[in-house]
Structures are given as structure tokens and as C-alpha cells.
Amino acid sequence: xxxxxxxxxxxxxxxxxxxxxxxxxxxxxxxxxxxxxxxxxxxxxxxxxxxxxxxxxxxxxxxxxxxxxxxxxxxxxxxxxxxxxxxxxxxxxxxxxxxxxxx
Amino acid sequence: xxxxxxxxxxxxxxxxxxxxxxxxxxxxxxxxxxxxxxxxxxxxxxxxxxxxxxxxxxxxxxxxxxxxxxxxxxxxxxxxxxxxxxxxxxxxxxxxxxxxxxxxxxxxxxxxxxxxxxxxxxxxxxxxxxxxxxxxxxxxxxxxxxxxxxxxxxxxxxxxxxxxxxxxxxxxxxxxxxxxxxxxxxxxxxxxxxxxxxxxxxxxxxxxxxxxxxxxxxxxxxxxxxxxxxxxxxxxxxxxxxxxxxxxxxxxxxxxxxxxxxxxxxxxxxxxxxxxxxxxxxxxxxxxxxxxxxxxxxxxxxxxxxxxxxxxxxxxxxxxxxxxxxxxxxxxxxxxxxxxxxxxxxxxxxxxxxxxxxxxxxxxxxxxxxxxxxxxxxxxxxxxxxxxxxxxxxxxxxxxxxxxxx
Numbered sequence: 001x002x003x004x005x006x007x008x009x010x011x012x013x014x015x016x017x018x019x020x021x022x023x024x025x026x027x028x029x030x031x032x033x034x035x036x037x038x039x040x041x042x043x044x045x046x047x048x049x050x051x052x053x054x055x056x057x058x059x060x061x062x063x064x065x066x067x068x069x070x071x072x073x074x075x076x077x078x079x080x081x082x083x084x085x086x087x088x089x090x091x092x093x094x095x096x097x098x099x100x101x102x103x
Numbered sequence: 104x105x106x107x108x109x110x111x112x113x114x115x116x117x118x119x120x121x122x123x124x125x126x127x128x129x130x131x132x133x134x135x136x137x138x139x140x141x142x143x144x145x146x147x148x149x150x151x152x153x154x155x156x157x158x159x160x161x162x163x164x165x166x167x168x169x170x171x172x173x174x175x176x177x178x179x180x181x182x183x184x185x186x187x188x189x190x191x192x193x194x195x196x197x198x199x200x201x202x203x204x205x206x207x208x209x210x211x212x213x214x215x216x217x218x219x220x221x222x223x224x225x226x227x228x229x230x231x232x233x234x235x236x237x238x239x240x241x242x243x244x245x246x247x248x249x250x251x252x253x254x255x256x257x258x259x260x261x262x263x264x265x266x267x268x269x270x271x272x273x274x275x276x277x278x279x280x281x282x283x284x285x286x287x288x289x290x291x292x293x294x295x296x297x298x299x300x301x302x303x304x305x306x307x308x309x310x311x312x313x314x315x316x317x318x319x320x321x322x323x324x325x326x327x328x329x330x331x332x333x334x335x336x337x338x339x340x341x342x343x344x345x346x347x348x349x350x351x352x353x354x355x356x357x358x359x360x361x362x363x364x365x366x367x368x369x370x371x372x373x374x375x376x377x378x379x380x381x382x383x384x385x386x387x388x389x390x391x392x393x394x395x396x397x398x399x400x401x402x403x404x405x406x407x408x409x410x411x412x413x414x415x416x417x418x419x420x421x422x423x424x425x426x427x428x429x430x431x432x433x434x435x436x437x438x439x440x441x442x443x444x445x446x447x448x449x450x451x452x453x454x455x456x457x458x459x460x461x462x463x464x465x466x467x468x469x470x471x472x473x474x475x476x477x478x479x480x481x482x483x484x485x486x487x488x489x490x491x492x493x494x495x496x497x498x499x500x501x502x503x504x505x506x507x508x509x
Contacts, residue, residue, distance in 0.1 A: 020244040020284050022220060028142065028190030034108070035220040037245035037284050037312065040144045040192055047106035085106040091355050093284060093312045 007090040007097055009060065009083050014098040016056035021094035023051050036094050050082055056098035060086065140379065140419060140428070145193035146186055147384035149395065150179070150207070154200040156226050157263035157494035157501075158251065160290060160325035160332060163199060164398045167497055168387040174408070176206040180213045182385060182408050187217040189415045197224040199387065208237045215242030222247060224288075227274035228267045235274065239281045246278045247286040247315075253301040261295065263494045263503075275309045286313040292332035293485060296342055303349045307357050314357055316346055318364035321481075322396050322456045324495045330484040331492050338485075339367050366481050370442060371449025371465035378451055379424035391417045393424055396452040400461045427451050432462060436470040 009015065017023060022035040023043075032048045034041040043051060053063040064082055068075040089095045152167040174182070183194065194214050201207055202225055214221045222245040223238065235246075248271055252258035258268035278285045287306040291299065299316065306314040318339075319325045319332050334342070346361045353359065365372050375382045375394045384395050389408040392398060398405065403426065406417040418424060426432065430443050437448045448454075449465025457466045458473050466473040493500040 019282070022244070024192075024218070026190070026192065033192065035192055035244075037286060038145070038193070038195070038222055038247075042109040044107050044109070047108055050106055081106055085108065088108060092358075 007095055009086040009090055009095070011059065011061035011064065011079065011083070013060045013086070014056055014058060015054045015060065015086055015090075015095050016098060017051065017054060018094065018096035021089075023048070034089075034094065036092070041094075047085055050085060054086075054095075056096075141381075142190040142415065142418065143382050144191065145195060145382070146191050147195045147197055147382075147395065148179070148182070148201075149197050149199060149384060149386050150174075150201045150204045150210070151199040151387050152497075153203045154198055154226065154495075155203070155228055155264055156200070156267065157496055158249075158261060158290070158324075159263075159328040159492035159494055160292065160319040161495040162320070162323065162325075162395050163495070164396060165323050165327070165499070166398065167199075169497070172388040173204075174387065174389045176209060178389065178408065179206075179210050182389075182414070183210065183214050183219060184217050185408075185414050187214075187219050189413075191219065193220045193222065195222045195224055200226050200229060202227075202229045202234070208234070208241050211238055211243050212241035220244055225249070225274075226262070226267070227271045228264060230270075230274045230277075232277050235277050236281060239283055243283065245284050245286065246274075247288050248275055248278070249288045249290065250302065250305070251290070252295045253298045253305045257295050257298060261492070263492075272309070275311070279310045284313075285309065285311045286315060287311045288315045288317060290317050290319055291334075291342065292319045293334040293338065294332065294490060296334055296338045299342060299345050300349075303345070303353075303357070303359070307353065311357060313360065315360045315362065316342075317360075317362040318342075320362075320364075320450075320453075321366065322450075322452045323399055324493075324500070326456055327493050327500060329481065330487060330489040333366070333481050333485040334364065335485045336367055336482065339364060365449070365453075365465075365467040366478055368467060369469050371446050371453075371467040373446045374450035374453075374465070377429075377447035378427040379418075380428065380447070383418060383424075391421070393427075394452065397423070399452050400455045403461075427461065434462060434464065436468075436472075437464050440470065 020037060024033055024035055026033045032043055034043055050063060053066065060083060064075060064079045068078050086095060151173055152163050153170055186194065201223060211221050221243050223243055224247045227248045250258065250271055251261035255268040259265055275285055287309065289302045303314060321329050325332060346359060350359050379393045384392050385408065386392055386398065390405040391408065391414060392405055403423045405423050406412055406421045408414060433443060433448055437443050449467055451461045453467060454463045454465045455461035457477050464471040466477050468474060491505065492503045494503060
């Protein structure tokens with residue numbers, strides 16, 4: 001599975017979190033966190049929503065459509081933000097892409 | 104909408120130059136964490152002090168815990184369960200050499216079962232591919248391997264272990280083959296700083312995600328070896344230049360964390376993010392400590408997981424944790440200093456080791472009355488040519504044979 005620093009996120013990407021980046025609800029502090037090597041990231045509410053859509057099947061374009069419909073917001077603005085957030089995660093090495101070929 | 108990812112990073116070696124973030128503050132931003140002492144996000148579990156390497160700057164205390172005093176498998180499992188229950192999110196399995204414990208796979212599996220994210224901090228020399236694969240299957244999420252140089256001549260001499268460097272390279276490759284992220288930890292000092300550019304390239308070649316360039320911190324074993332390890336000011340200036348250059352050149356390829364040698368800084372480091380503020384570790388024998396060197400401070404009583412107290416109680420109420428918490432304990436020059444909540448007075452262990460009183464301002468600070476005397480002595484040692492190491496071992500240290508020290 002290609003993972004991490006060399007991923008370039010586009011609307012055709014089908015991203016998911018790699019095994020070493022775990023999205024988890026922190027019961028003690030009542031917030032969502034991403035657990036990564038020796039780090040804890042605190043995604044905001046919308047980032048959590050995006051990350052829940054990252055299943056390795058859905059494309060980034062589909063996620064954007066879904067969010068644009070839900071928030072009745074301009075697609076373009078959402079697209080910019082979602083791609084930037086995912087690219088940030090990819091640059092840190094905390095994003096993976098589903099394999100190109102499907103059996 | 105603008106989704107963001109706040110870095111709630113809480114590296115246990117919270118001594119990097121940037122120190123941009125404060126994990127608990129990011130997660131508990133609605134409250135004032137500085138005064139509430141929430142449970143840390145990550146805990147360092149020192150499973151054993153046994154180690155095949157003998158690095159002269161080992162961060163373990165000079166008084167090592169013997170194998171017989173180590174927590175049992177069941178005791179560690181109970182500790183891991185309790186940590187997860189009170190809100191700890193990550194566990195760092197360290198040592199000594201954590202793979203010297205025969206039950207490591209079982210402990211990693213238990214950490215996974217109770218929902219802890221596990222990191223392994225290892226010298227790597229005892230690992231086989233089968234063992235590493237079993238650790239990955241048990242849920243290990245990240246491997247950090249220490250390197251003593253970029254080639255065996257220097258590296259194996261520093262570690263006091265023949266063939267160690269070659270083995271580390273092999274294990275680093277297996278780590279990436281098993282799709283686990285890799286951190287290269289390089290401890291730097293006068294006798295290997297010239298290799299830094301090659302160490303950076305080695306980390307890139309190993310496909311590491313992160314490189315920690317950690318200058319030796321001088322307490323415990325490293326203080327015994329200060330004359331052989333202390334870099335010169337010129338070396339440090341060169342190092343900072345090399346690191347800054349590599350950080351921008353390798354953006355997106357290799358993340359580089361840089362731990363400055365505080366002897367040459369103006370202000371002390373915010374050691375452990377402040378005493379008892381966002382970190383604790385557990386010693387092989389089960390003591391809950393504010394930092395891995397804290398047992399070097401005599402006169403403090405540290406509570407054990409073997410006591411009748413819960414871990415949360417020890418963290419919140421034990422005398423050793425409350426002794427240097429916050430800013431109330433501070434003498435001058437800290438007391439009236441505008442930086443007192445920036446660095447929390449620096450490192451207690453260093454203050455104790457160099458001034459005899461853990462309640463003093465860390466003499467790394469130029470405002471400490473002890474600063475000039477101590478750092479003049481260190482600079483003289485750096486300029487000298489005492490290169491023989493005192494190797495770390497259970498016998499209190501062994502002086503390097505003269506013919507090896509060049």
C-alpha cells in the first residue's frame with residue numbers, strides 16, 4: 001500500500017488512514033484524536049467528518065460532493081479545504097491510498 | 104468550513120528547539136491545564152534496564168534496576184490496562200533494551216487490546232525478522248531505532264557492541280518492509296558530530312519518516328562522560344546550520360526534530376514540558392517518575408505501582424510530583440522571571456547534578472548564578488582531548504581500554 005509522504009492528493013484519490021494513524025474518540029477528554037507515531041493530532045469537527053469518509057473506496061470528489069450538499073456550501077471552497085487538509089495529513093505520512101488495481 | 108488538524112504533539116523528549124505545541128493544552132484548551140494536571144497523553148514504559156549496548160550517555164540512572172526487581176508480565180499488563188482506563192493514549196516501550204524482555208510481544212498485544220497506541224524505542228540489536236513481524240502483528244504502530252553513527256567504526260565503539268551498526272541497518276529495513284513507520288534517533292556529541300550530514304542521508308536512504316538529532320543531555324551517565332562527549336561551540340553552530348539546511352531541503356521526505364544542547368543555549372529547556380505537568384514514566388521496578396532521570400535526585404520518594412495507590416493518585420497527589428510542579432516552588436531568579444511559565448525553570452535533574460539542589464534554577468540558564476562557572480568548565484572540556492568513554496553497565500561503569508580511544 002503506498003502510504004505517506006509521496007502521495008499527492010487530488011479529487012480522484014481514494015484515501016484512507018494507514019494502520020499507524022488511528023482515528024479514535026478519546027473518552028476521557030471527549031474529543032476525537034488521530035494517534036500517530038509519538039504524536040497526537042486533534043482534528044476539528046469537520047476534519048473528523050472528512051476522515052470518517054476516508055475509507056479507501058470513496059474518492060475525494062465524492063466526499064466533496066457529499067459535504068457540499070450537506071452544508072449547502074460552494075463546492076469549490078470545500079474542495080480547496082478538503083484537499084489541503086488531506087495533503088497536510090499525507091505530508092506528515094499519515095495518509096494512505098487504496099491500491100490502483102481492484103481484483 | 105475549514106477543517107484543521109491541530110498538532111497536539113507531546114513528544115516525551117519535549118526538548119526540541121521549536122517546542123511548538125503542548126499536547127494537553129491543545130486537547131484541553133477549554134480549561135487551564137497548567138493548573139489541573141490532566142493525565143498525560145503518552146507514557147514511557149521502561150520495561151528493563153538490561154541492555155546489550157553500553158552507550159556512555161545512556162539516559163538510564165547510574166543506579167540501574169536489576170533484572171530481579173523488574174515488574175512481572177502480569178504487573179505490566181495491569182499497568183497498561185490502568186493507563187488506558189485513566190486516559191493515556193500512547194505507550195512508548197523503552198528501556199534499557201525493551202526487546203530484552205521475553206514477554207514484549209505479549210505486552211504489545213495487551214496494549215493493543217486495551218486501546219493504547221504503541222511505539223517501540225529500541226537499539227534493535229536483539230531483534231530478528233520473525234520477532235519484529237510478531238510485534239507488528241500484535242499491533243505495534245511505530246519503531247524508533249537508535250543509531251550511534253553512520254558507519255560501524257564510530258558507531259560500534261560508542262555503543263560498545265561489535266556488529267551493532269550493521270544489525271540496526273538490517274532491522275530498519277525490515278521495519279519499512281513490514282510497513283511500520285520508522286524514526287531514526289541519532290544521539291550526537293563531540294566524537295560523532297562530524298558524521299551528521301551522513302547520518303541525515305542514512306535516514307533518507309532507510310526511508311525513515313523522522314530523524315531525531317538529539318544532542319546529549321548531560322546528567323547521569325553522560326555527566327560522567329562529559330569530558331569525552333561535550334561538543335565545542337563551533338561544532339554546535341555548524342550542527343544547527345546543517346540541521347536547518349536539511350530541514351528545508353528534505354521537507355516532505357524526512358521530518359527532522361532537533362534537540363539543542365542546553366549548555367550552549369541562553370534559556371534552559373522546558374524539560375519534560377514542566378515537572379509533573381504532562382509526562383511521567385514508569386521505571387523497570389514500577390516507580391512512577393516525572394522523568395527518566397528523576398531517580399538521580401536524592402531525597403525524593405517516588406511511589407510505585409506496587410504500592411496501594413492508583414497511578415492517577417500518584418500522578419496527582421504524590422509528594423515527588425507536587426514538589427516542583429507549576430511555579431510556586433521557584434526561587435529567584437526564576438520567581439520574578441518573565442519566562443517562568445515558558446521553561447518552568449528548566450531541568451530539575453540538571454539543577455541537582457550541577458548545583459546539589461534540585462530546587463535551584465537550571466544552571467543552563469544564563470540567569471543562574473552557577474551558569475558561568477559550570478559552562479566555562481564544560482567549554483574547557485570540549486576543547487580538551489579526553490576521548491575515553493566510561494561505558495554504561497551494572498558495575499557502575501567501565502573505562503574504555505586506551506588503545507580503542509585513538
